[in-house]
Amino acid sequence: xxxxxxxxxxxxxxxxxxxxxxxxxxxxxxxxxxxxxxxxxxxxxxxxxxxxxxxxxxxxxxxxxxxxxxxxxxxxxxxxxxxxxxxxxxxxxxxxxxxxxxxxxxxxxxxxxxxxxxxxxxxxxxxxxxxxxxxxxxxxxxxxxxxxxxxxxxxxxxxxxxxxxxxxxxxxxxxxxxxxxxxxxxxxxxxxxxxxxxxxxxxxxxxxxxxxxxxxxxxxxxxxxxxxxxxxxxxxxxxxxxxxxxxxxxxxxxxxxxxxxxxxxxxxxxxxxxx
Amino acid sequence: xxxxxxxxxxxxxxxxxxxxxxxxxxxxxxxxxxxxxxxxxxxxxxxxxxxxxxxxxxxxxxxxxxxxxxxxxxxxxxxxxxxxxxxxxxxxxxxxxxxxxxxxxxxxxxxxxxxxxxxxxxxxxxxxxxxxxxxxxxxxxxxxxxxxxxxxxxxxxxxxxxxxxxxxxxxxxxxxxxxxxxxxxxxxxxxxxxxxxxxxxxxxxxxxxxxxxxxxxxxxxxxxxxxxxxxxxxxxxxxxxxxxxxxxxxxxxxxxxxxxxxxxxxxxxxxxxxxxxxxxxxxxxxxxxxxxxxxxxxxxxxxxxxxxxxxxxxxxxxxxxxxxxxxxxxxxxxxxxxxxxxxxxxxxxxxxxxxxxxxxxxxxxxxxxxxxxxxxxxxxxxxxxxxxxxxxxxxxxxxxxxxxxxxxxxxxxxxxxxxxxxxxxxxxxxxxxxxxxxxxxxxxxxxxxxxxxxxxxxxxxxxxxxxxxxxxxxxxxxxxxxxxxxxxxxxxxxxxxx
Numbered sequence: 098x099x100x101x102x103x104x105x106x107x108x109x110x111x112x113x114x115x116x117x118x119x120x121x122x123x124x125x126x127x128x129x130x131x132x133x134x135x136x137x138x139x140x141x142x143x144x145x146x147x148x149x150x151x152x153x154x155x156x157x158x159x160x161x162x163x164x165x166x167x168x169x170x171x172x173x174x175x176x177x178x179x180x181x182x183x184x185x186x187x188x189x190x191x192x193x194x195x196x197x198x199x200x201x202x203x204x205x206x207x208x209x210x211x212x213x214x215x216x217x218x219x220x221x222x223x224x225x226x227x228x229x230x231x232x233x234x235x236x237x238x239x240x241x242x243x244x245x246x247x248x249x250x251x252x253x254x255x256x257x258x259x260x261x262x263x264x265x266x267x268x269x270x271x272x273x274x275x276x277x278x279x280x281x282x283x284x285x286x287x288x289x290x291x292x293x294x295x296x297x298x299x300x301x302x303x304x305x306x307x308x309x310x311x312x313x314x315x316x317x318x319x320x321x322x323x324x325x326x327x328x329x330x331x332x333x334x335x336x337x338x339x340x341x342x343x344x345x346x347x348x349x350x351x352x353x354x355x356x357x358x359x360x361x362x363x364x365x366x367x368x369x370x371x372x
Numbered sequence: 373x374x375x376x377x378x379x380x381x382x383x384x385x386x387x388x389x390x391x392x393x394x395x396x397x398x399x400x401x402x403x404x405x406x407x408x409x410x411x412x413x414x415x416x417x418x419x420x421x422x423x424x425x426x427x428x429x430x431x432x433x434x435x436x437x438x439x440x441x442x443x444x445x446x447x448x449x450x451x452x453x454x455x456x457x458x459x460x461x462x463x464x465x466x467x468x469x470x471x472x473x474x475x476x477x478x479x480x481x482x483x484x485x486x487x488x489x490x491x492x493x494x495x496x497x498x499x500x501x502x503x504x505x506x507x508x509x510x511x512x513x514x515x516x517x518x519x520x521x522x523x524x525x526x527x528x529x530x531x532x533x534x535x536x537x538x539x540x541x542x543x544x545x546x547x548x549x550x551x552x553x554x555x556x557x558x559x560x561x562x563x564x565x566x567x568x569x570x571x572x573x574x575x576x577x578x579x580x581x582x583x584x585x586x587x588x589x590x591x592x593x594x595x596x597x598x599x600x601x602x603x604x605x606x607x608x609x610x611x612x613x614x615x616x617x618x619x620x621x622x623x624x625x626x627x628x629x630x631x632x633x634x635x636x637x638x639x640x641x642x643x644x645x646x647x648x649x650x651x652x653x654x655x656x657x658x659x660x661x662x663x664x665x666x667x668x669x670x671x672x673x674x675x676x677x678x679x680x681x682x683x684x685x686x687x688x689x690x691x692x693x694x695x696x697x698x699x700x701x702x703x704x705x706x707x708x709x710x711x712x713x714x715x716x717x718x719x720x721x722x723x724x725x726x727x728x729x730x731x732x733x734x735x736x737x738x739x740x741x742x743x744x745x746x747x748x749x750x751x752x753x754x755x756x757x758x759x760x761x762x763x764x765x766x767x768x769x770x771x772x773x774x775x776x777x778x779x780x781x782x783x784x785x786x787x788x789x790x791x792x793x794x795x796x797x798x799x800x801x802x803x804x805x806x807x808x809x810x811x812x813x814x815x816x817x818x819x820x821x822x823x824x825x826x827x828x829x830x831x832x833x834x835x836x837x838x839x840x841x842x843x844x845x846x847x848x849x850x851x852x853x854x855x856x857x858x859x860x861x862x863x864x865x866x867x868x869x870x
Contacts, residue, residue: 360464363433364426364509367526 121206122213124199128187131294132287135211141287142180149208158204163195164188186296219289219311222319230320233313244307247317250299251275253324260336268299279318279325288318374649375672375683377692377837378560378580378723379618379642380701381632382711383553384825385729386784387639390516390551392416394631394640398555401619401630407609409474409499412511413616414631416553420527420541420764421514423552425470428602429528429715435464436600437563437718438656445657445719449597450567464597465606472509474499517549524549529767537761548759550729552768553639555631556603556616557714557722558582560647560670561656564615567598572613578692578844579644579837580723581618589613600718624841628834638828643699643835644692645723646672646683656719660771663716670721671706674699695837700824701725708813708821710780712769727825728769728777730784731760779812786811787818787825 125135129145136146152158153172161168165177165188187193206212232238234253236246247253252261254276265273282288292314295304309317398414417423431437435449449464477494485492498505514523521542530538540546558575562582565573572588573595575581584595584604589612595604596613604615619629627633632640647670655666672679674696683693696702704711704725711725762774762781770776786807793804808818824832842851 360433360435362467363430363470364422365467365469367422367426368509368520368522 120199121202121209122211124203125206125211125214126294128195128199128296129203130214131290131296132185132283134290135207135214138286139283140290141183141283142185143176145207146210149210155204155208158208159197159200162188162200162204163197186298186301219315222285222315222322226316226319227323228320229312230316230318230323233317234320240307240313241310242307244304244309247275253321255324255327265299275321276324279321285318285322288321289314292317373672373679373682375646375679375686375688376580376649377578377683377688377696378645378647379558379623379837380580380645380699380705380723380725381555381558382641382701382704382725382727384639384641384727385550385552386727387637387825388416388551388553388729389637390416390418391636392512393634393636394553397630397634398616402617403614405607405609407607408605408614410468410471410511411605411607411614413603413605413614414553414555415511416551417512418515418517418524418549419552419768420524420530420549420760421517422523422526422528423554424472424511425466425602426509426523427526427528428466428600431600431718433464434466434597434600434602436598436602437720438561439719440657443657445561445653447563447567447598449563450594455569455594462593462597465593466596466602468500469509472511472513473505473507475505475507517547527764529764532763532767532772533761534763537763541759541761546759548731550731550760552726553631554601554603554714555724556582556618557601557720557724558616558618560649560721560723561652561719563598563600563718563720564595564604567594568592569594573604576620579620579623579839581620581623582615583617583620584613584615586610586612586614600715600720601722620839623836624839626836626838628830628836632834638833641700641704641824641828641833643701644696644837645699645701645705646674646679646688646693646696648672652721656721660717661773663719664712664770664773664776667713667716667721668706668709671702673706674702689838689840689843692837692840695835698835700828700832700835703820703824708783708817710783710821712776712780714768716769717771726769727784728765728780729760730781730788731758783811783813783821786813787821790815790818791822 132141133143133145134140136144138144148158151172152161153170157168157170157173161173161176162185165173165185185193187195229238233240234247234251235256236248240246248256248261250262250264250273252263252274254274261273263273279285279288282291292309293311294308295301394414395412395416399412402413403409403411412424415424423429428434428436431448437448438445439448440446450458450462475496475498478497479494482492482494495504496507497503513519517524525538525542530541533541541548558581560580562573562575565575565582569592570588570590572585572590574583574585576583591606591611591613593606593613595615596602596606604613606613619627619631622629622633628640628642632642651670655663655670658666674680674683674693680693684690701711704727711727713722713725716722762777763772765781766772766774766777786804789799789807790804793799793801805815808814813821842855845851845854848854
């Protein structure tokens with residue numbers, strides 16, 4: 098009940114701003130805030146504060162949001178180049194499917210300077226967070242809201258034995274290895290935002306229902322950051338085959354030894370070479 | 373008392389000449405099809421020897437038969453829980469090499485060979501691969517102690533034979549062997565039936581013949597492992613196991629099984645026995661030294677009014693009871709006590725009995741007169757000087773009990789002595805009568821044994837009970853209707869469609 102009242106209060110405040118619809122805030126939080134801030138600095142994507150002044154027009158902003166590749170003016174090219182051609186997961190280029198009204202609401206909300214959008218300042222990571230992050234990644238420590246451990250689908254340098262999971266590569270991620278994820282996703286701020294409300298195809302489904310807590314996000318980001326500074330990604334996928342072959346041979350020898358008294362033949366042993 | 377009838381057999385080993393006619397008769401009828409080339413429902417082994425498959429008597433290798441575990445009887449090879457670990461592979465199965473790789477000869481080469489300076493030759497080719505093979509083993513490779521001395525020396529029955537006797541067995545001019553023809557024993561407590569996970573094996577209620585239902589067999593091959601006599605075989609072509617069926621189609625029409633019918637030495641006897649089915653489990657669990665008597669106790673006197681009454685009550689047909697009263701098997705096993713089951717320690721209660729061979733003893737010659745035995749004055753020849761040691765025969769037939777084997781041999785010898793005194797007269801009759809007394813027999817019994825051994829007619833050797841198929845069919849449908857549609861038997865009547 099309390100939450101419903103709070104949400105109601107927030108809408109009341111927004112309704113006073115004639116240009117901004119309440120849907121804008123909801124949709125921005127839902128679809129955009131993991132990569133973008135408004136006045137909070139660069140994350141994975143650019144800080145959208147002052148977009149109204151920078152953007153050529155409202156129509157351009159709507160079209161660019163919908164499909165960044167559709168625009169070929171100098172400003173569009175610059176943005177694409179600055180952010181390594183990474184397409185927003187919600188854009189048409191990356192398979193997103195937001196309808197025009199939703200995009201228009203979001204753009205209006207951004208142009209209005211993001212009223213009611215709280216800028217959360219997360220605490221600084223400590224050395225202990227790296228260890229906690231590692232435990233979370235490996236699944237040694239459960240996530241508070243019950244989400245699955247990272248290693249189920251991802252790997253990272255420094256994971257011993259058979260390495261981590263490779264499922265992530267099965268559902269569209271270019272690389273299940275997260276060693277370089279820290280740098281790929283815009284450093285600490287970007288990764289924290291990305292983990293806070295992940296927009297990746299599968300992770301959005303999984304962690305949308307069971308989000309990670311703030312401390313968990315900080316710890317994981319610290320761990321991934323530490324991993325990116327320490328090591329190069331391994332070619333872990335080879336290990337599975339090698340371990341598999343070696344293991345199978347070892348198992349065959351073990352079985353041969355366990356059943357060493359098994360029935361083999363009678364006549365051949367009896368007669369030997371004298372048959 | 374739960375009286376049942378069982379078609380049983382006696383093989384008289386003293387009469388077997390090892391001609392393999394029985395094996396060939398059987399082969400030509402039953403196992404000349406693809407996939408059955410290696411099967412010999414009937415085979416004749418030379419003893420001492422390792423038999424077919426090699427060393428089948430060594431259950432530490434093949435794990436056939438039953439063992440007593442606590443108060444329970446359990447299969448050595450498998451069990452409800454144990455089968456799970458072997459579900460994809462049945463261990464302890466004889467390999468093809470333990471049977472032999474069946475072969476034929478390339479006879480067409482004899483006709484197609486180009487003209488040359490020498491006779492053309494038909495080379496052996498494998499019936500499994502179709503390639504030329506170098507024959508290394510066969511079903512009777514050690515026939516008449518041939519092949520290699522290894523086979524005879526590794527007979528499992530030699531385990532209780534002393535080293536000295538073993539040496540003597542192989543000594544030149546002392547070599548001795550006898551023949552041991554084998555078919556399925558149609559046991560009262562068949563391990564093959566108990567082991568089948570598909571329930572494909574069954575023992576016919578009316579005559580005790582053990583059969584494999586070819587429609588239900590699922591190729592588990594548990595029966596092959598479980599049968600201690602290795603008398604079920606896997607047909608690799610049909611994917612079903614097969615075994616001796618005691619020529620039941622012949623029995624049902626009043627004929628002796630092919631191997632019996634064709635026997636040159638007339639060693640085979642067949643007849644029905646009545647037994648108490650309630651006692652089977654208790655008898656099969658007896659300690660080894662009581663098994664021989666136990667199995668004999670299981671067989672009931674078909675002339676006892678109480679037995680006849682009980683037999684009628686459990687549905688044994690009057691004509692079968694009458695047949696049991698004339699059964700030569702009953703005489704050999706129960707009355708004369710000279711026929712013994714092979715390897716009863718496997719606890720399957722085999723219903724094929726053997727009259728052990730009265731083998732030649734050491735001879736000695738003085739003044740050009742050949743005498744049996746070294747001590748010419750002795751009434752019995754000294755059994756301990758027999759060329760095949762008593763301990764060897766005891767291992768085959770009496771779970772190693774030499775006294776029981778001596779009893780049988782003594783009686784056989786007494787009959788021989790008595791008849792010799794009567795017909796040849798070179799042994800004083802007083803000595804012969806003394807011999808009969810010592811052998812626990814009488815003149816009348818000796819005469820009967822002699823007649824059934826030496827002079828039996830066809831009808832005396834094979835007392836085949838009427839099979840009463842109509843009674844078995846009655847359980848399912850009107851026998852008259854069935855007869856008109858398919859004849860007697862369980863063959864399916866022709867049906868329209870596929």
